[in-house]
Amino acid sequence: MKLILRSLLKIKRTSKVILAVLVICLVVRLLPYFAPIRAADIAQNQLAMQFSDRNGLPLGTLLTRDQEHTSVVPLNQVSPQFIHAILAAEDGSFYHHGALDMKAIIRASKEAIHAKRIVSGASTITMQLARMLDPVPRSFSGKMSEIWLSWRLVAGMNKDEILSAYINRLPMGGNIYGVEAAAQTYFSIPASELNLAQASLLAAIPNNPTYFNPYQHWERLKQRQKYVLNRMVQEKYIIGAIATRTSAEKVVFQFSQRGITAAPHFLFWLANQIPPTPLEKGGLIPPFLRGVRGDQSIIRTTINRPLQQFVEAQVQQVISSLTTNNVHDAAALVIDNHTGEVLAYVGSPDYFNEAKLGRNDGVQALRQPGSTLKPFVYELALEKGLIRPNTILADVPAHYAIPGAKLYSPTDYTESFLGPVRVRIALANSLNVPAVRVLEKVGVVTFLERLHQLGFEHLNQTPEHYGLGLTLGSGEVSLWELARAYVTMARLGEATPLVSTFSDSPIQNPSCAESAPKVRPKIQNSTTIWQLITNMLSDNHARATAFGVDSVLNLPFPVAVKTGTSSNFRDTWTVGFTTDYTVATWVGNFNGEPMRQVSGVTGAAPLWNRIMLHLHEHQEPAGFPPPEGLVQLPVCAISGLRPTLDCTSVVQEYFYPEDKSNYEGENQFNLPPEYDEWLAKQQQLNFTSTNLRILSPHNGDLFLVYPGEEEKQKLEFKLTGNKSAPVEWWLNGEKLDTNSANSLFWNLRPGKWTLEARSGEMTDKVSFQVELANLKPTRRGFSISTTTSK
Incomplete structure (x- = not known):
């Protein structure tokens, strides 16, 4: 019991x-x-955007956030062939089970236990839709979350509503989502007109859109299509003979511009500037379904479509002409200086060419700007009074000790030096050494602050990171930032945001807030200094040394322009402006490969030239105003001072009124010792110096000579400066017999020597030493003399 x-x-x-x-x-x-989820809760009514240019001409449609191409159609407007194909491929019993398919789960479990691995999945269409709405990790907790969301979907929606939401969100390759977008993109037909062959191919893609990419993996896609057709036979949608015939049918996937007429990079960039809606912030709607407005109002942009299409064509033509120089990519930006409106925006030669990285946006990409930042360091130095318009800068070899690195020795594109140059010549010819010397005066910290004020927000490293190379392009900036800074220059220091849409659009220019550089209020004379920089950049004669008289930079109307080339010729830039427009162009390679024999003037400049000429085809721009309050005076081209009788080249240069008294005063020109190394290498000296100076040898030099070869080893004695009387050379107190005024050659002999040059009352003296070299085996071609600098 x-x-x-x-x-x-x-x-x-x-x-x-x-x-x-x-x-x-x-x-x-x-x-x-x-807590049911109803069809209205996940309705895709916030994704379509339509764009027009400034005059109402269409630019593109069917664009959503994150560059996704989505189009929504009701279930009754989708081909039954596709509905049958996707049901057979993904969930044959969809209409006969709930959120979960218990039969499929049991079958998949048995197969996994028997094979000791996952053989087949058991996800239903409802579960797949849940994953699309809220992607979760492939873990136990993630699977539970997926099941919970699936139950909520079943609680609030019927089968047709779930299937409709599912097929409109299917990933169909690249940035294409939904059967309608796929049908329009791949076949230029609506989803309602898909035949069996097209439908079975599209139904094969969602299983793994990258693996079954129709453009890159056609054979894989065909194999998957056979699986889809076989499943359709099993589900009794079609018979075997039709499946066989359909599998052999030829189907062509076309390359489509996906509803975009012009400016694809601009439209995708603009779409990404739009702030997310509160619903999107909540996390239920995934990024590829997020959009702008439910009413699908047309967004009127500032783009000028005819100009945009012209620039797009020129980008392709210029790149085509440079293919043999290993040049494949380019970008261009056109801005209205008066309003800051973006008139043309080209990010690459072909956005839709995925094989050539066409989606990369060269307008927003960060690249080294080369010499295009130089005008801003000269402007800052003039503003702070560190240099004057007639200042002479030394374009001679220079070496800077950088902590933890080798000596920094800036050189120019031609690897040659011009010696003493005026500020105008240094800037117009883009000379590197003078620019570094000016930055040294300004200070890297101060210059970096000014660049931040001009809107270069991506220069976010420390001043020590950039160093003196900042003025030569050691940082990374975008074409957008560069164009914006040059618009500020064109507006004489007055910053303005770059505008992309008009106020009558549903989007209130989302880029304005980030585009407006925070430039401080103008200081006294700042307008004059910007005018002076513009005057130098528009001086065709000043830049003739580096670019020639008839380069592509010389246009038949006033234009200020600057080129740039990054290290190893990976990027070329040309940015310039008239009183009306600023044009910025970049030519290079997205993959970072160096170009061959291409610089700023041969890479980006021809593109810039074509755009500028087109912009002013019917009306020339007004001229640039001369610098306010400055006076032009004649100066010696080499000294920057009032010309003397022996000056061989006289030019006009601007002066501040307060500098006029100095101009009228003493005009003796003496080069400091930093020029000695450069002077010693000049074949002919085209300038005069008041002081008599021995250029070679240097004081304290040591020379080595092999015994018996004294007659073969000669040392040049070289002199510069004005001579008040015939020159006499004295060596250790003995007068040398020579008829040469500026130089002579002397056979090296061991000993300590004092060399003196005399011309009337002027004299200069140096001491040097010659020693016998230690007779050790030396490979031929090695130098047998060494020098130590002063």
Whole structure:
């Protein structure tokens, strides 16, 4: 009896546990009905955007956030062939089970246990839709979350609503989502007109859109299509003969511009500037479904479509002409100086050419700007009074010790030096050494602050990171930032945001807030200094040394322009402006490969030239105003001072009124010792110096000579400066017999020597030493003399 009672109690307890479990399961299963997701909650009514140019001409449609191309159609406007194909491929029993397919789960479990690996999945279409709405990690907790969301979908939607939401979100390759977008993109037909061959191919893609990419993996896609057709036979949608015939049918996937007429990079960039809606911030809507407005109002942009299409064509033509120089990519930007409106925006030669990285946006990409930042360091130095318009800068070899690195020795594109140059010549010819010397005066910290004020927000490293190379392009900037800074220059220091849409559009120019550089209020004379920089950049004669008289930079109307070439010829830039427009161009390679024999003037400048000429085809721009309050005076081209009788080249240069008294005063021109190395290498000296100076040898030099070869080793004695009388050379107190005024050659002889040059009352003296070299084996071609600088 006790045993029976004990058994009854045990059964009773077990029943309670079972009942409790059943109650819990029932409650859990009913909970989704208290939080159902209805079709309206996930309606894709916020994704379509239509863009027009400034005059109402269409630019593109069917664009959503993150560059996704999505189009929504109701279920009754989708070909039955596709509906049957996707059901057969993904969930043949969709209309016969709930959120979960228990038969499929049991089957998949058995197969996994038998094979000791996952053989087939058991995800239903409802579960796949849940994953699309809220992607979660492939973990136990993630799977539970997916099931919970699936139950909520079933609680609030019928089967047709779930299937409709599913096929409009299917990933169809690249940035294409939904069957309608895929049909339009790949076949230029609506989803309602898909035939069986097209439908079965499209139904094959969502399983793995990258692996079954129709453009890159056609054979894989065909194999997957056969699987889809076989499943359709099994589900009795078609018979085997039709499946075989359909599999052999030829289907052509076309390359489509996906509803875009012009400016694809601009449209995708603009779409990404739009702030997310509160619903999107909540996390239910995935990024590729987020959009702008439910009313699908047309967004009127500032783009000028005819100009945009012209610039796009020129980009392709210029790149085509440079292919043999290993040049494949380019970008261009056109801005209205008066309003800051973006008139043309080209990010690459062909956005839709994925094989050539066409989606890369060269307008927003960060690249080294070469010499295009130089005008801003000269402007800052003039503003702070560190240099004057007639200042002479030394374009001679220079070496800077950088902590933790080798000596920094800036050189120019031609690897030659011009010696003493005026500021105008240094800037117009883009000379590197003078620019570094000016930055040294200004200070890297101060210059970096000014660049930040001009809107170069991506120059976010420390001043030590950039060093003196900042003025030569050691940082990375975008073409957008560069164009914006030059618009500020064209507006004489007055910053303005770059505008992309008009106020009558549903989007209120989303880029304005980030585009406006925070330039401080103008200081005294700042307008004049910007005018002076513009005057130098528009001086065709000043830049003739580096670019020639008839380069592509010389246009038949006033234009200020600057080129740039990054290290190893990976990027070329040309940025310039008239009183009306600023044009910025970049030519290079997105993959970072160096170009061959291409610089700023041969790479980006021809593109810039074509755009500028087109912009002013019907009306020439007004001239640039001369610098306010400055006076032009004649100066010697080499000294920057009032010309003397022996000056061979006289030019006009601007002066501040307060500098006029200095101009009228002493005009003796003496080059400091930093020029000695450069002077010693000049074949002919085209300038005069007041002081007599021995250029070679240097004081303290040491020379080595091999015994017996004294007659073969000669040292040049070289002199510069004005001579008040015939020159006499004295060596260790003995006068040398020579007829040469500026130089002579002397056979090296061991000893300590004092060399003196005399011309009337002027004299200069240096000491040097010659020693016998240690007779050790030396490879031919090695130098047998060494020098130590002063």
